[in-house]
Amino acid sequence: MQSSSIRLLQIDFHLRLTVLLSVFLIFFFNIYGLFSLVRKRLSEIFLNLIVAVANIFIAAMAVTFFMREFEYSRYVIIYSAVFGFILLALWQYVMHQVEVKHLPVPCIFIAADKKEQQKLTEKIRKTYGLEKSGIKLGAPSNHAENIKAIEQADIILIGESIPVEHKEQLLRLANEKMKMVVLVPTLYEISCNKMYLWQIDDLPTQRVSRMRLTLEQRILKRTLDIIVALAALIILLPVMLITAIIVKLDSPGPVIYSQVRVGRFGKEFKVHKFRSMRQDAEAKTGPVLAGENDPRITKFGRFMRATRLDELPQLINVLKGEMSIVGPRPERPFFVEQFIKEKPEYAYRHNVKPGITGLAQIAGKYNTTAYDKLVYDLIYIQNVSVINDLTIMLQTLKVLITKESTEGVK
Known part of the structure; x- marks a missing residue:
């Protein structure tokens, strides 16, 4: 009778620990970006995984310190951390290979002045997963050329050197073609990132954030x-x-x-x-x-x-x-x-x-x-x-x- 109650206690403990470890895993995987492997080197993925597993291990040790229903060896958690890392690393490796094999090489349309186009092209060539991208360069004032380039591109990269009215035009064209838009922000765009409704009579206006903490x-x-x-x-x-x-x-x-x-x-x-x-x-x-x-x-x-x-x-x-x-x-x-x-x-x-x-x-x-x-x-x-x-x-x-x-x- 006593042995069966101890066994039930052990099962209950491990069930609760499994739930906690699952919560920790989801939390730290989200923090270190391990649910998405796109445009990440294997070395970066494994580094993130090492840090995530180490954090999960520390959190588990801290929690089990207060769970004293029965004596157990903490080597169990150490072994689970090691084997967990090995299995997770294998899973991440397989998923990374699948993504690398099946993800198409994107075409990027860069809308910026010549100096910024050169800078952005260099940055793209240094970015893992984008280094082989096709690049099209466009002048913001050439509307006809921009329409053609946006249709052929997968990503529309708008530089900070573009006037606001041209940015609006490019954004409208990109949205019509359902393309991904990436913006190099200026202070104006950052300020507009968080705005609040502020009515003047029945006129809807937006109050711009002052970039100060409440x-x-x-x-x-x-x-x-x-x-x-x-x-x-x-x-x-x-x-x-x-x-x-x-x-x-x-x-x-x-x-x-x-x-x-x-x-x-x-x-x-x-x-x-x-x-x-x-x-x-x-x-x-x-x-x-x-x-x-x-x-x-x-x-x-x-x-x-x-x-x-x-x-x-x-x-x-x-x-x-x-x-x-x-x-x-x-x-x-x-x-x-x-x-x-x-x-x-x-x-x-x-x-x-x-x-x-x-x-x-x-x-x-x-x-x-x-x-x-x-x-x-x-x-x-x-x-x-x-x-x-x-x-x-x-x-x-x-x-x-x-x-x-x-x-x-x-």
């Missing part, structure tokens, strides 16, 4: 920042202590490097980092962005930058309210002045607190242009939410082991 968004974001920063400091304290010791032994100079950066509403503050460069790195040159294979970076500094260990002291900035976990990366006043002169809309990114990580960091590369990073930042500001912040935090784990995300400017 009071509710600021409260929720600040609460999440405090919880995550405190938890991260407690968990990572041993790592930070070891890092500090190695920095001190690696090269002469202070362990912590503080530097003035521009924060919310243009207010300056001191950001804290583990020192990754020589003490006199800018004594002769003045402010200079880090370059690829920069000789000023120390041996251990290169490792810290690759793993983002140098950013950990910024958790203190988060607790002080100067930074957020997620947001646009803070820049130095010298570079901010230059960027604003070139692109005045750069100032909009200071409508929110700067962050340790952000959309530009997980979607772009270290050497992505300042303007393209600005576009990512403005898109983030327009779509701030707790869910988006948590998604970016989890996707940052993958970025930490991606080499191209830590390269310097070229």
Whole structure:
């Protein structure tokens, strides 16, 4: 009788654990984009899978810690994680091969000026899954040619250099032909992304978003920042202590490097980092962005930058309210002045607190242009939410082991 009740308890436990693991799998597969394999290299898929399975394993260990109905070996979860990864990797590999074999090579129509056409063509040739695409180039003012090109194309790529009236014309033509439209956004399009009905008598108008957070968004974001920063400091304290010791032994100079950066509403503050460069790195040159294979970076500094260990002291900035976990990366006043002169809309990114990580960091590369990073930042500001912040935090784990995300400017 006792053995049968124990068996029933074990079955009940594993059924509940199976449900939890299924929820975790759906959640993390969605976060790391594993339900869609289109235009992804196998190496990227397997990297996403490793990080997803690791997160599922950690979540399962945390949940089972509180499930003490009976004693069991946690090696069961370790074995299931290993075998689960192998089976999922095989499934992902088979589905990837099926998609590669059966997906047709698209034809892309690029509507932009000559300079932007060249840039977009280069980007397409570097994008896995699109590198073999047929490309047609079109002038926005040539209506007859555009109709013919849109009919033959699968994707209509509209550049930021096109006047608004021509964009409307191209969009209308593409919709009539039921083609996919991809837009390189300007500040105007980003601002129009989130608009609200605002009536003047019986006239329907739309109020454009001011690209600022509401009071509710600021409260929720600040609460999440405090919880995550405190938890991260407690968990990572041993790592930070070891890092500090190695920095001190690696090269002469202070362990912590503080530097003035521009924060919310243009207010300056001191950001804290583990020192990754020589003490006199800018004594002769003045402010200079880090370059690829920069000789000023120390041996251990290169490792810290690759793993983002140098950013950990910024958790203190988060607790002080100067930074957020997620947001646009803070820049130095010298570079901010230059960027604003070139692109005045750069100032909009200071409508929110700067962050340790952000959309530009997980979607772009270290050497992505300042303007393209600005576009990512403005898109983030327009779509701030707790869910988006948590998604970016989890996707940052993958970025930490991606080499191209830590390269310097070229």
